[in-house]
Amino acid sequence: xxxxxxxxxxxxESSLVDMTHLVERAIVxxxxxxxxxxxxxxxxxIAGDEAIDSxxxxxxxxxxxxxxxxxxxxxxxxIIVSGLRISASLERMGDLAVHVAKAARLRYPLPAVPAExxxxxxxxxxxxxxxxxxxxxxxxxxxxAGAAQLAVMDDRMDQLHRELFVxxxxxxxxxxIEAAIDVTLVSRYYERFADHAVTIGKRVVHIVTGAPYKPLx
Amino acid sequence: xxxxxxxxxxxxESSLVDMTHLVERAIVxxxxxxxxxxxxxxxxxIAGDEAIDSxxxxxxxxxxxxxxxxxxxxxxxxIIVSGLRISASLERMGDLAVHVAKAARLRYPLPAVPAExxxxxxxxxxxxxxxxxxxxxxxxxxxxAGAAQLAVMDDRMDQLHRELFVxxxxxxxxxxIEAAIDVTLVSRYYERFADHAVTIGKRVVHIVTGAPYKPLx
Numbered sequence: 001x002x003x004x005x006x007x008x009x010x011x012x013e014s015s016l017v018d019m020t021h022l023v024e025r026a027i028v029x030x031x032x033x034x035x036x037x038x039x040x041x042x043x044x045x046i047a048g049d050e051a052i053d054s055x056x057x058x059x060x061x062x063x064x065x066x067x068x069x070x071x072x073x074x075x076x077x078x079i080i081v082s083g084l085r086i087s088a089s090l091e092r093m094g095d096l097a098v099h100v101a102k103a104a105r106l107r108y109p110l111p112a113v114p115a116e117x118x119x120x121x122x123x124x125x126x127x128x129x130x131x132x133x134x135x136x137x138x139x140x141x142x143x144x145a146g147a148a149q150l151a152v153m154d155d156r157m158d159q160l161h162r163e164l165f166v167x168x169x170x171x172x173x174x175x176x177i178e179a180a181i182d183v184t185l186v187s188r189y190y191e192r193f194a195d196h197a198v199t200i201g202k203r204v205v206h207i208v209t210g211a212p213y214k215p216l217x
Numbered sequence: 218x219x220x221x222x223x224x225x226x227x228x229x230e231s232s233l234v235d236m237t238h239l240v241e242r243a244i245v246x247x248x249x250x251x252x253x254x255x256x257x258x259x260x261x262x263i264a265g266d267e268a269i270d271s272x273x274x275x276x277x278x279x280x281x282x283x284x285x286x287x288x289x290x291x292x293x294x295x296i297i298v299s300g301l302r303i304s305a306s307l308e309r310m311g312d313l314a315v316h317v318a319k320a321a322r323l324r325y326p327l328p329a330v331p332a333e334x335x336x337x338x339x340x341x342x343x344x345x346x347x348x349x350x351x352x353x354x355x356x357x358x359x360x361x362a363g364a365a366q367l368a369v370m371d372d373r374m375d376q377l378h379r380e381l382f383v384x385x386x387x388x389x390x391x392x393x394i395e396a397a398i399d400v401t402l403v404s405r406y407y408e409r410f411a412d413h414a415v416t417i418g419k420r421v422v423h424i425v426t427g428a429p430y431k432p433l434x
Binding site for chain 2: 053057060063064067068071072073074077078081084085088165168169173177178180181184185188212213214
């Protein structure tokens with residue numbers, strides 16, 4: 001019984017890591033779709049979100065079954081309940097990738113990101129890519145030090161978010177209000193994406209150390 | 218034992234309803250702070266978020282204790298785990314009220330909402346107020362029909378969100394890009410606020426009917 005249970009716990013954690021891989025693909029493709037005005041890729045990201053939602057639902061079912069059938073306590077219970085929270089964050093990160101892809105689709109065939117902002121949005125995409133990959137590693141290895149690195153990456157994302165505002169509010173901005181709003185919202189999606197990674201890192205720290213979890217503001 | 222347990226379950230549900238009251242106050246004050254450029258009120262909303270976070274943490278602790286000590290199954294387990302999710306949504310709604318208040322603080326002593334948009338932002342605030350109050354009732358009474366009404370209120374919020382874009386993108390917009398971005402983000406905070414209420418409604422339906430929960434896109 002116990003060994004089956006350990007296998008189930010292991011399977012739950014693997015499913016979370018699998019989710020990070022789906023979310024990684026989603027955000028990489030979403031970034032490409034918005035930078036290159038690639039409609040097919042944007043559509044693929046939007047359609048692909050169902051797989052992320054399904055995996056989240058599966059994780060929830062499995063977690064509830066484990067709680068009901070195995071009556072876990074202490075660390076195991078913490079892992080399972082945190083797993084539910086982590087899955088919710090990853091599900092939301094998938095949604096944010098979809099929002100980026102939808103911004104690309106909305107303006108197609110025009111680019112949603114003006115040329116001057118390609119560099120900053122490219123870097124936001126790179127940080128988003130790195131942070132979700134690192135999140136997968138942190139989850140797989142219950143890596144408390146890695147969780148701290150997620151916060152550093154998030155700081156970089158916040159900095160890029162502020163940089164983008166400087167561009168948009170500069171007197172040289174010639175793209176008008178609609179484009180300003182588009183890129184502001186896209187930037188906000190990336191910024192929230194990184195926030196969720198930090199939240200997941202905090203949950204992992206909570207699993208490992210039992211330290212109370214404190215939400216971001 | 219069982220009666221203590223029922224009391225605990227009842228207490229958990231009451232705490233969630235208490236959270237809706239705190240969030241209700243936060244969004245009402247946040248709306249007033251941004252419409253009237255009221256810095257003290259904005260600061261109060263920002264400072265008040267800690268009480269919401271603490272209550273969320275308390276709910277999480279209690280829920281985990283109940284799972285560990287009582288090994289609930291079936292409906293009870295569904296209530297407890299859904300309670301964790303609901304508390305996370307309410308915690309986030311509190312954050313969104315804080316974001317509105319911070320937008321008010323950022324522009325103080327200037328108003329963050331131009332006069333032409335007072336009406337639409339006032340109505341967003343009213344819908345946000347109604348939806349969180351209704352959320353409290355839906356939770357208190359496990360009201361499946363009420364959960365459907367949350368979705369109708371959310372549709373109204375989405376409509377206001379679109380109306381606001383029409384104003385901001387109109388050729389008559391004279392407030393510049395910074396104000397356009399401010400009100401777009403504020404509008405997005407209200408829109409997300411309402412989304413979370415719908416999510417909570419879906420969780421209540423899940424508790425009552427056992428129907429699978431499906432996340433919003």
